[in-house]
Amino acid sequence: MCLKHSRGAAEPVPPFTSLFLDRPADREATVGTVNTVLGAVEASQLGVTLLSEALMYVLPGAEYAFDIRIDRAEVFDRLAARLAEFKAAGGGTIVDATGMFQGRDLRLYEALSRATGVHIVATSGQGPENMLGGYFLTPQTNPPTPWPAQKFAEMFGREVNEGMVVPRLERRAPAGMICTAVSLEGMTATDGSLVRGAARAGATYGVPVFIRCGSDALAELQLAIEESMRPDRVVIAGLDRRDAVAKGWPLAVAQAGACVGIDHVGSTDPFYVSDAERVALVLDLIGAGHADRIVLSSSATGVAFGEPGNDLPFATVLTTFVPMLEQAGVSRDLIDQILITNPARLLSVGGEA
Amino acid sequence: MTRVNTVLGTISAHELGFVAIHEHIGYGMPGSELDSRWWKTPEERYDETVPKLRQFHENAKPWGAATFVDATGICNGRDVDYYKSLSAKTEVHIVASTGFVGGDTALPFFERASVEYLTDQFVHEIDVGIGTSGAKAGIIKVGVSRGFKMKELDKRIYRAAARASKVTGAPIFTHLAVDCEPALAIFAEEGLPCHRVLFGHADDGVSQGRINEQAILAAGGRIGFDTFGYDLELPDPPFWGRPRQERLDHLLRYLQGGLVDQVLVSADANCSPLGWPGVKGHTVNYLFEQLIPDLHGAGIDDATIDRIFAQLAAEFLTLQPISAQ
Ligand SMILES: [Zn+2]
Numbered sequence: 001m002c003l004k005h006s007r008g009a010a011e012p013v014p015p016f017t018s019l020f021l022d023r024p025a026d027r028e029a030t031v032g033t034v035n036t037v038l039g040a041v042e043a044s045q046l047g048v049t050l051l052s053e054a055l056m057y058v059l060p061g062a063e064y065a066f067d068i069r070i071d072r073a074e075v076f077d078r079l080a081a082r083l084a085e086f087k088a089a090g091g092g093t094i095v096d097a098t099g100m101f102q103g104r105d106l107r108l109y110e111a112l113s114r115a116t117g118v119h120i121v122a123t124s125g126q127g128p129e130n131m132l133g134g135y136f137l138t139p140q141t142n143p144p145t146p147w148p149a150q151k152f153a154e155m156f157g158r159e160v161n162e163g164m165v166v167p168r169l170e171r172r173a174p175a176g177m178i179c180t181a182v183s184l185e186g187m188t189a190t191d192g193s194l195v196r197g198a199a200r201a202g203a204t205y206g207v208p209v210f211i212r213c214g215s216d217a218l219a220e221l222q223l224a225i226e227e228s229m230r231p232d233r234v235v236i237a238g239l240d241r242r243d244a245v246a247k248g249w250p251l252a253v254a255q256a257g258a259c260v261g262i263d264h265v266g267s268t269d270p271f272y273v274s275d276a277e278r279v280a281l282v283l284d285l286i287g288a289g290h291a292d293r294i295v296l297s298s299s300a301t302g303v304a305f306g307e308p309g310n311d312l313p314f315a316t317v318l319t320t321f322v323p324m325l326e327q328a329g330v331s332r333d334l335i336d337q338i339l340i341t342n343p344a345r346l347l348s349v350g351g352e353a
Numbered sequence: 354m355t356r357v358n359t360v361l362g363t364i365s366a367h368e369l370g371f372v373a374i375h376e377h378i379g380y381g382m383p384g385s386e387l388d389s390r391w392w393k394t395p396e397e398r399y400d401e402t403v404p405k406l407r408q409f410h411e412n413a414k415p416w417g418a419a420t421f422v423d424a425t426g427i428c429n430g431r432d433v434d435y436y437k438s439l440s441a442k443t444e445v446h447i448v449a450s451t452g453f454v455g456g457d458t459a460l461p462f463f464e465r466a467s468v469e470y471l472t473d474q475f476v477h478e479i480d481v482g483i484g485t486s487g488a489k490a491g492i493i494k495v496g497v498s499r500g501f502k503m504k505e506l507d508k509r510i511y512r513a514a515a516r517a518s519k520v521t522g523a524p525i526f527t528h529l530a531v532d533c534e535p536a537l538a539i540f541a542e543e544g545l546p547c548h549r550v551l552f553g554h555a556d557d558g559v560s561q562g563r564i565n566e567q568a569i570l571a572a573g574g575r576i577g578f579d580t581f582g583y584d585l586e587l588p589d590p591p592f593w594g595r596p597r598q599e600r601l602d603h604l605l606r607y608l609q610g611g612l613v614d615q616v617l618v619s620a621d622a623n624c625s626p627l628g629w630p631g632v633k634g635h636t637v638n639y640l641f642e643q644l645i646p647d648l649h650g651a652g653i654d655d656a657t658i659d660r661i662f663a664q665l666a667a668e669f670l671t672l673q674p675i676s677a678q
Contacts, residue, residue: 060383066473066474130461132384134383165387167386
């Protein structure tokens with residue numbers, strides 16, 4: 001369908017995968033709506049949207065640590081303040097891109113969205129391999145064969161089709177995106193199954209797939225495309241990593257028709273390029289005709305348990321980066337396209353805002 | 354004075370009665386909670402669990418009380434507040450465990466933790482309490498990851514468990530007795546006498562031929578015949594199952610060979626499994642319904658049965674801190 005922007009990407013094969021997954025449910029969510037924690041919302045209502053943030057981040061297992069106490073009232077107040085600050089800066093929607101196993105708390109996010117008026121999109125998926133529980137890696141079978149792509153596809157797909165899980169209790173709203181990640185040292189077999197599973201579910205149920213890239217962004221994108229995922233429905237994230245920029249991945253990913261996640265705005269970690277270099281990267285992509293493939297976010301951690309978060313406000317993109325883009329001559333229209341139109345198109349179930 | 358930590362408080366070892374030393378209220382691999390195929394409502398969970406515990410309580414009446422040692426450990430669905438309610442309503446003493454079933458069930462936060470941190474975690478759960486439940490763990494779970502070989506993380510957990518055992522006096526039980534040499538070396542290095550360690554699942558089907566029982570016995574360790582009931586005669590036995598008579602004969606060799614004091618016996622049954630189908634019909638009550646009659650049939654007297662299920666188990670569970678030299 002929407003390959004008009006792609007250059008050099010293979011036309012994906014038709015989505016045969018739906019034969020192996022449950023049929024998409026007939027729900028009010030139709031083309032042009034986005035799955036938020038409070039239900040389907042018109043894509044045109046999202047406003048400025050950050051695709052890669054973390055509301056509550058919990059390193060798996062930290063919830064059982066003897067010296068970590070998660071005070072829900074305190075967490076709520078802190079996140080509500082950060083969301084209010086984002087809204088005051090002109091923000092509309094936060095995507096919690098932590099997936100299903102790193103602190104996602106749906107009831108908390110629903111209450112936060114109601115209290116602040118900020119749309120919150122929660123996500124399914126997990127990864128890379130070393131973030132998974134033993135259930136997926138060493139199942140109680142002989143031999144303990146790790147989960148294949150199809151089982152991940154079924155689990156992630158049900159989170160979109162039937163609702164996201166509150167573990168062992170119930171399903172709530174459908175997931176708005178599927179997030180996974182590939183190990184930095186290189187794709188493990190299970191990383192590959194995660195990417196394929198996420199893509200298979202994304203292709204069947206119409207939500208975008210967000211891949212934090214590992215050691216070979218294009219090969220990882222290729223896996224998703226092989227699963228019938230339209231490249232324009234894929235975000236390759238972490239492309240503002242210093243090594244990713246040095247290897248020319250951002251432009252190559254855009255040329256393949258996928259979205260370029262420049263998602264560490266405001267970070268001063270030397271693993272990533274600086275904000276000034278990010279501006280140059282955005283200008284390069286715009287210059288090459290890929291403004292419609294740029295996604296900006298800061299991967300801020302609203303609250304973090306188990307490992308240090310960053311202290312970035314969700315407003316960082318709006319308050320510090322947008323002025324830098326304006327200074328560099330990027331037009332208001334292009335900025336709106338990057339911050340509003342691109343994420344709205346991505347998050348629209350089915351893909352057409 | 355003897356002290357044993359149960360989920361409802363610390364009690365005298367004289368109150369324990371009949372002890373099932375390695376059981377599960379419900380076990381699930383970490384992450385299984387995300388897979389809704391295993392979910393059961395709270396009504397179903399209580400419905401599956403309470404009758405088994407009540408029957409256990411009834412069966413144990415000749416011993417005065419029933420004690421259920423839950424071997425589930427951190428990250429595997431351990432739910433201490435639930436255990437407290439079960440214990441309060443059924444009168445079965447429940448001993449909860451700290452520690453991990455194995456390195457491959459320790460989630461990333463603990464996988465990254467040092468021996469010192471893991472020690473602190475275990476000591477806290479035994480001396481202060483588990484989470485906000487107020488309940489103290491009474492035993493430390495460690496184990497060997499899949500593949501019959503101890504991994505680095507397994508060894509880190511064993512070392513932390515040894516240190517926590519010395520400080521708190523809580524015993525250790527292991528998931529699997531295979532590849533015991535590194536474990537015995539760690540306990541020796543840490544100065545923990547091996548009578549504080551139950552090397553579990555020495556009787557399961559897949560471990561046979563892979564366990565150095567002589568090394569464990571020579572070190573003074575205890576041998577766990579604690580998967581009784583996972584019989585290959587079942588309609589759908591698990592892969593670790595074993596022919597019933599073969600397992601019984603294995604235990605009888607110990608009992609008739611003068612090694613009663615180095616064994617402990619249990620069923621490793623799940624009252625209501627969390628992340629796997631479980632094994633239909635297998636409950637802690639196998640010990641009374643099948644095993645004890647089998648032991649009687651083989652000529653084992655009541656004194657020996659009492660010794661295993663009451664005296665030795667109570668002695669093992671009694672908190673025995675070892676002061677630093
Ligand atoms: Zn067990």
